Amino acid sequence: MKNTFLIVLSLMILMSCNTTKHTMQTKDFDRNTMPQPGPAPKVKLGKPQTFTLDNGLKVLVVENHKLPRVRVSLTLDNTPVYEGDKAGVSSLLSGLFGTGTQSMSKDDFNEKIDYLGARVWFGSQSAGMRSLSKFFPEVFGLMADGVLNPKFTQEEFDKERDKAIENVKSGEKSVGQVSNRVERFLAYGSKHPYGEFTTIEHLKRLNLSDVINFYNTYYKPNNAYLVVTGDVTLEEVKTLVNKYFKAWSAKDLPDYTLPKTSNVAQTQINFIDMPEASQTQVDFVSTAHLTMGDPDYPAVLVANHIYGGDFNSHLNMNLREAHGFTYGARSSFRANKYVSMLQAGAKVRNQVVDSVVVEMVKELNRMYTEPVTEEELKTVKASYSGNFVMNVEKPETVARYALNIEKNNLPADFYETFLERINAVTAEDVMRVINKYYNKDNTRIIITSKGSEVIPGLEKLGYPIYYFDKYGNPASKPKLPEAVSSDVTPEMVIDKYLTAIGGKDKLNAVRTMSYTYETKMQGMKVQINFKMETPNKLYQETVVMGQVYGKMVFNGNTGYMEQMGAKKDLPQDQVESLKKRQSLFEELTLLKSGKTLKVEAIVPVKGSETYKLAIDDDGKVSYKYFDTKSGLLVKEEKSEKGPDGKEMLVPTEYSDYKAVDGVLMPFKVSSQAMGQTMEMMMKDLKINPSLPKSIFQ
Structure with missing residues (x-):
């Protein structure tokens, strides 16, 4: 104990001495004046060793012997391919790569890779591998075999096409995916490779020969780069590359002149109606012919960072922090040697869309007219400097930079002088490039949302509005809510519904029910089993892939939920909500529930007119x-707390009504959870089955 005390005392004395010394040295400094930034760090990048095969394949080797591992990437730098009627063929090619070679089955190929502890991947214009250096020659040979001698079978083609069709289907109700698709279609044009997209119809028309033809036409070494990084030598790489890739034959590629892109003549709203959307995607989009080699490139990077490229950016501080409209707002600048895109946007609540547009325009105008502060410039430059210096320590970064220099025809010292050019950017430069490239008067404001809720507010902003469907085709203005006649009352609407599904007498006679909903989540079969007894007893069991995942039980007064063996009482607010239920059919007692009911409007839902009944609890x-x-009830929106604790409306749709024992029930239910749409099909519905009392205990 005494020794410990002496050690601590000694450390305290040492710290005191150091503090005194530091104070004496700095007492003449003015702490109210911010220190001037130092010069940009000097960056010295290692140069890759290069050689080129006769077939055009250029090889870049970056040796790094610190760790016994190797990484290889093959990139085909072809002009973007317009697939037209064959849209989707390149993605199918990506999926079919790695399903075996001419000399090795799919299983043998994958088992070999796994045995070596390696990873090999393929794309329609790329390939790559990663392994320990002692296995590099063998894994490199496997990758080369997969690239040069792939085996595409009808069986694997059918699997990949079916998977692709399911992916397209799953994205049809995603606001983000639809927005991204139409956004690119409108910005680049339908005949531009960056603007086209794949539909289910495209995929159904494709066959195996289309994939083989695409591979034979475009998978050539003419514009290919092979980058090898890690614990290798130049001579070792030369030997392996010549062994496996020397015979890869070059071939003239088809000519295709990329269409010119242009921005709209005046800022306008492009609206894509998604009637079931509970959230809205708002994006400001324009294109520019700005490459990485352009002298304005560093200034645009800095401008974008301040505008919306960072958490502390103008956009995010406004839309998220000041107004709470969104979880995050961002802008991006995608430099491309053919055509670049400038984008700013956020996913927001339907109720605030018009306000979001106003605030985004305000922030863009602010960038146009007000110089950014010196503090903002210093912060951004420090961020770039720190990230850049850390990244150049990685050999794969050196390799990537070398490849960028080759692909984009950049000066050899482009990255070595990068920080100098970033640090040279001034507030005047930022304002100049914002005015030059950000096109506030020629921007598409692309909004993907529920038209019936947001269009009235957007029409007040004064921008011309053009309507498009989910595939970028011009569309008519969505039908908006209509005023409802005064003789349409909540009583009338509810009575008509109860009559439609069987009548009050029949529904009141239902004392018990049991049914199962089936769905798929992440490829897994999920069953949700319900058993209910009037007025409010409930047993709910979730089964995933045949195993009970969780359950919830309520006996009329108390309840619990159990998940993966862990059991806990239901939250009190949920208990109180369940207690309020007085019937298996909520509408039977809704008029006497004490809640305020109002028929607000006639609203279109999936092409049909509906009465919108508001229920204020x-x-x-x-x-x-x-x-x-x-x-019939076709949809409901319940108020629930989102991840941020704020109330949000969660939609559920009902369809495919069928009669069972005289009671009409929806056999298809679509609901949204965690940003995904989940479709559930009802199975095994029983009216008034005998249920053991024990299941509710």
């Missing part, structure tokens, strides 16, 4: 939509 509002003709 002590300030918490939800909505039900009843078809005006059939009376």
